Amino acid sequence: MATTRRPARQPLADKMYEVLLGQFMDGLWSPGQVLNIGALTRELDVSQTPLREALARLEHTGLVRREALKGYRVAPLFTERELIKLMDARLVLEPALTYEAARRTTPEFLREIEESVEELRRCAAAPSSKSVRTYWAADERFHLRIAEQADNPFLETAYRALGGHVQRFRLFTELATPEAASAAAPAREHDAVREAMAAGEADTAAQHMRRHIENAKARALEDRKAVAAS
Structure with missing residues (x-):
């Protein structure tokens, strides 16, 4: 009997990355703005782990920066x-x-x-x-x-x-x-x-x-x- 393969589910961290990147593309974040992880977890209804993974990926692109003991912030405007x-x-x-x-x-x-x-x-x-x-x-x-x-x-x-x-x-x-x-x-x-x-x-x-x-x-x-x- 043939079985129907379910489509692979997108990892939550990948989904959060796309959501946040989309917010950047839609102009919802300003250069230098603080990214409050607590507020984002409530807004997006996810735990902190996939959100932090997504932010780490965004940091690699240069769109956000992580500051010691302060968390993440949107990268400033280019000088x-x-x-x-x-x-x-x-x-x-x-x-x-x-x-x-x-x-x-x-x-x-x-x-x-x-x-x-x-x-x-x-x-x-x-x-x-x-x-x-x-x-x-x-x-x-x-x-x-x-x-x-x-x-x-x-x-x-x-x-x-x-x-x-x-x-x-x-x-x-x-x-x-x-x-x-x-x-x-x-x-x-x-x-x-x-x-x-x-x-x-x-x-x-x-x-x-x-x-x-x-x-x-x-x-x-x-x-x-x-x-x-x-």
């Missing part, structure tokens, strides 16, 4: 210097990754990054409050997929090492723009990279990626001023 240094690191890595990926394109790869660009376009045209989480997920898929396609494990590892900081950048800079009015510009910049890669123009694709990161840096610095002022 201007930190933001500049992060984007400078991306300027070193991502054009090189894009160049290598453009030399190794496949129909599947091009289809995947095109889907990410289309998602960015749809989100840019939708109300920001409803689409921002999907927008940043599509942005992450685009950049990470290029890093994977470059077929250089050392460059990819270096890029992934920036992952938590890039996530923090996404949440606390452009994410904080009131109407995300600049969302259409990154979508166009991503598409320029995609078109050059589809044409097999590795140098041009790398140049477009460099221009995209430089523009993102300028937008982020403007957004940081607005967030700091508010």
Whole structure:
């Protein structure tokens, strides 16, 4: 007699991680805000153990910080210097990754990054409050997929090492723009990279990626001023 296999249950710590990350993406937490574990356990109706495990994972991404004898706190807003240094690191890595990926394109790869660009376009045209989480997920898929396609494990590892900081950048800079009015510009910049890669123009694709990161840096610095002022 055939038996029906039940779907595997998601570990509670994983679920709490996704819940908390979703709250970050929805703008429910502010830079520097204290994360009261007691209050969170009551709000989310869980014990402290899975919640602490989830917070430890968030600490690894750079989104939260643990202070001795004080508990967890939302990571502070990037300083201007930190933001500049992060984007400078991306300027070193991502054009090189894009160049290598453009030399190794496949129909599947091009289809995947095109889907990410289309998602960015749809989100840019939708109300920001409803689409921002999907927008940043599509942005992450685009950049990470290029890093994977470059077929250089050392460059990819270096890029992934920036992952938590890039996530923090996404949440606390452009994410904080009131109407995300600049969302259409990154979508166009991503598409320029995609078109050059589809044409097999590795140098041009790398140049477009460099221009995209430089523009993102300028937008982020403007957004940081607005967030700091508010």
